[in-house]
Amino acid sequence: MVLHMPYLLFLGEETNPLKAKTAFGLRDWSAPDCIGQTRLPGGGIDLGLPEMDPAAAAAAGARSLVIGVTPVGGRIPAHWGPLLIAAVEAGLDIVSGLHTPLELVPGLASAAAHSGARLVDVRRPPDNLPRATGKRRSGKRVAMVGTDCALGKKYTALALARAMRGQGVDADFRATGQTGIMIAGAGIAVDAVIADFIAGAAECISPEAAPEHWDLIEGQGSLFHPAYAGVTLGLLHGSQADGLILCHDPLRTHLVSWPDYPVPGLAVARDLYLQAARLTNPGARLVGVSLNTSAMDDAAAQEALERAGRELGVPAFDPMRSRLDQVVASIMG
Amino acid sequence: MVLHMPYLLFLGEETNPLKAKTAFGLRDWSAPDCIGQTRLPGGGIDLGLPEMDPAAAAAAGARSLVIGVTPVGGRIPAHWGPLLIAAVEAGLDIVSGLHTPLELVPGLASAAAHSGARLVDVRRPPDNLPRATGKRRSGKRVAMVGTDCALGKKYTALALARAMRGQGVDADFRATGQTGIMIAGAGIAVDAVIADFIAGAAECISPEAAPEHWDLIEGQGSLFHPAYAGVTLGLLHGSQADGLILCHDPLRTHLVSWPDYPVPGLAVARDLYLQAARLTNPGARLVGVSLNTSAMDDAAAQEALERAGRELGVPAFDPMRSRLDQVVASIMG
Structure with missing residues (x-):
């Protein structure tokens, strides 16, 4: 599983920094790959990155919108749908570590199919993993x-x-x-x-x-x-x-x-x-x-x-x- | 996952006892729950159980047909379909440990839905398993x-x-x-x-x-x-x-x-x-x-x-x- 960088970090309407650990981790450890942040009305987390909507981020070179916050219950709220759809319509992949499979967000899969954007659930392992060989490898x-x-x-x-x-x-x-x-x-x-x-x-x-x-x-x-x-x-x-x-x-x-x-x-x-x-x-x-x-x-x-x-x-x-x-x-x- | 006994053991057209370990294991360790065996033309494995077709086994009290042999590749051959369908039509659950999900056998799922029989892939764990608690339990x-x-x-x-x-x-x-x-x-x-x-x-x-x-x-x-x-x-x-x-x-x-x-x-x-x-x-x-x-x-x-x-x-x-x-x-x- 290889993600497409750079990222636009999505912060929802979150106000609690403890619920935004993913976003802060990305800012701290992947700073050159984080070109902006986007929030919903009421959002109070500020990573210090330029504020931009998905279309502006795509124009600036972003290739993925990463969900950087964890709502209560770890699920994607319904009202995030329009922004996520706007992001895939702008050509951005969506990258999520939440429990809700992205393809279950209404309208998102069809929008992604149309634009060619990918819906990447990072919790989900690749299919067809091999059993271990136990053979030593170099490096x-x-x-x-x-x-x-x-x-x-x-x-x-x-x-x-x-x-x-x-x-x-x-x-x-x-x-x-x-x-x-x-x-x-x-x-x-x-x-x-x-x-x-x-x-x-x-x-x-x-x-x-x-x-x-x-x-x-x-x-x-x-x-x-x-x-x-x-x-x-x-x-x-x-x-x-x-x-x-x-x-x-x-x-x-x-x-x-x-x-x-x-x-x-x-x-x-x-x-x-x-x-x-x-x-x-x-x-x-x-x-x-x-x-x-x-x-x-x-x-x-x-x-x-x-x-x-x-x-x-x-x-x-x-x-x-x-x-x-x-x-x-x-x-x- | 609880299976319905007693069993009718299905041996296909297998002739190699090494490919029938499941059937022999069931005969040796669950003898009272194995009421018969059924084979396809050419089959050479004999467990010493009464030979009966699915309808006769159901009439004799069987509640599941168990696939007791492992074909090359571990998959269900297409020509097993009619017998498996006959079994679910007779009201028998099908119990399989092979790689092919039973619901992918053409016609089997609809026949099972009609008769109320279950298709049980024993490799497949139950959904919604809990994480361990680590708490001691009695026994x-x-x-x-x-x-x-x-x-x-x-x-x-x-x-x-x-x-x-x-x-x-x-x-x-x-x-x-x-x-x-x-x-x-x-x-x-x-x-x-x-x-x-x-x-x-x-x-x-x-x-x-x-x-x-x-x-x-x-x-x-x-x-x-x-x-x-x-x-x-x-x-x-x-x-x-x-x-x-x-x-x-x-x-x-x-x-x-x-x-x-x-x-x-x-x-x-x-x-x-x-x-x-x-x-x-x-x-x-x-x-x-x-x-x-x-x-x-x-x-x-x-x-x-x-x-x-x-x-x-x-x-x-x-x-x-x-x-x-x-x-x-x-x-x-």
Whole structure:
């Protein structure tokens, strides 16, 4: 699944920035590919991008309108229909990560068929995914793995890809979830594939590459999660990672929304992830530990980073506040 | 998904018993629910059941025609259509584990709509599966786990359920694959569910039960398999197993069809499975080791069983040739 950039970001009538995480993520990580924003009456989110309607965006070079907000219930409200139809009539693809399949928006499929625009539901995996082969492929890969869901695996991979490219390294962020796919412009939502094909999808997400090419692969879930560990394991096996970055939130004692399940210790997590990764890549090693210190002050964050780095013997960093030289050196070393 | 028994077993024009494993499995494990067999001209498989056409089977009480053979390619040949239509016209459900969706057999869906018969593709999971909760539920559960795929996990679970019921224990075989579903008359093909719902499906497969009730849960894949381990892990987590039976083929050095992947040692496999199982059931323990000794003579089998039992410190058995008293005592102990 390859998306057409650049994007016009659609913000609906949203006023709550927490419901616009997709839009902010795209602005922060795909800035050169975001040429404008469009809102409905009452909308209060401002990304700081030029305001333009779909026709103006198309004229300015946009190729897709991306739905950057998540309404309550994750569904597309009926009153969005006219703007979405105007966008496809202007030739823009529609890119959505919401639950409502775009083809169920009344009038949108026929308008798209007429203009040639595509309706892209990024949650929906491609048809005909292969089963995993388990065969090693060339190129190098780093997998983000975590002690829980939702603690910064995507941003860690994005920050590392950016830092490595900044050093002239041939590196790509590889997306495995919907926001990541929009940022990368490609990828597969691995949690939405048929179970037999998880590892096969992961092999497709980071395909054979030049020997010195690096993929930074977004993680999903956690091996310590009672609902999602199967996705995590299949993704890790298919990724055939050379390096693992363990992602962790030092303030979290239990899995988010799962109070019966404690967050594992860093060393326990490292050991299980390495054992799993070595099934398909016997040379896998831990190359860094990424802490989400967003809720800590500088001193507390610094102390947590020092403690984690000492415990695991690898560079510890917070992708949003640390320099990344050491971890990049560790990855490439 | 609950199937309607008893069954009429359809054998097509098959002559190769290896292509009729489903039919033989049903005859061996669901004998009271198999009231007849029906063949097309040229068919050479004989299950030893009364020969009857669909109308006669329906008159004799059959409620489903089960496709018990696998044609080359796993698809339903066009010339089976008239017999399948005759079966639904006689009021029989059609139960299939083949790739071709039954509703794509020309004329079958309309005939079924007319007669009220159901077209049941057992590969297809139910809609609206829940995500796993990770919450403990009452009843006791034993999960079959393996060092590889296809080494006797289903038959181990079936044999243990039969042995436990023979001792008056309230026990059920729980099916996670297509042949098992046909045998049990219920279950979910876990490898066909959307990845996010593997553990949730497993929670549905062995639902809350009376405190002294035992579920013997068919396993799938292997944690050591580079393509299917995600399914195995999600199934294990959702099963919340109290006991694990480790299934193994002593003659197998590498995974079937995966020559780059060695079969793990028994102790290595035990340790990883126990660690995984204890995420959702901290009391999980290994209660037996099941060896597939079908290709070994009595002396070699005996030696292999003694060695495995000694190595793991639990009863070792071959479900097809051993007495099961010891392992049943170990399960219940």
